[in-house]
Amino acid sequence: MALVVSQNSWVTIVEADTYLTDRIDASNWFDLEDIGSPGAKSKTTLLASSFQWLIGDPSLELSLTLTDDNVKKAQMEGALFLLNYSKELQGKQAFLSFGGRSFRMSKRWESFDLSALTIPLHIIGLLQEYQRSNVTVELKGHYDEE
Numbered sequence: 001m002a003l004v005v006s007q008n009s010w011v012t013i014v015e016a017d018t019y020l021t022d023r024i025d026a027s028n029w030f031d032l033e034d035i036g037s038p039g040a041k042s043k044t045t046l047l048a049s050s051f052q053w054l055i056g057d058p059s060l061e062l063s064l065t066l067t068d069d070n071v072k073k074a075q076m077e078g079a080l081f082l083l084n085y086s087k088e089l090q091g092k093q094a095f096l097s098f099g100g101r102s103f104r105m106s107k108r109w110e111s112f113d114l115s116a117l118t119i120p121l122h123i124i125g126l127l128q129e130y131q132r133s134n135v136t137v138e139l140k141g142h143y144d145e146e
Contacts, residue, residue, distance in 0.1 A: 008052070015076070016047060041083060046080075046083050053119065074123045077123045081120055
């Protein structure tokens with residue numbers, strides 16, 4: 001699978017490499033192949049998966065052709081999150097899809113509801129900044145016909 005800006009990504013691998021160079025806990029990103037075996041973790045699959053994760057969230061209303069830096073950063077942060085936590089995310093999604101709500105591990109008790117399993121807040125914050133700076137308002141006055 002190829003990474004194509006405005007089709008399955010907002011960023012290129014070069015942009016992601018540049019951004020993640022200065023990001024803490026991102027060293028494992030640079031151990032990845034640009035393009036790996038289908039379905040295996042690679043820079044391409046993680047960026048494409050992050051793109052699908054963000055564009056598939058109906059509350060975000062994002063388009064395929066965005067070029068805003070905050071949206072690009074959100075995709076790159078999402079790719080890094082998926083690299084580091086995809087197994088945990090999938091496990092919790094499966095647990096919740098089977099009706100699970102809480103579990104106990106040793107002395108630790110965790111409880112979940114479906115609304116709690118969302119895109120991480122630091123990624124949402126980047127997208128909210130994008131949405132704040134790109135708001136379009138339509139005003140109707142007495143001179144407008146209905």
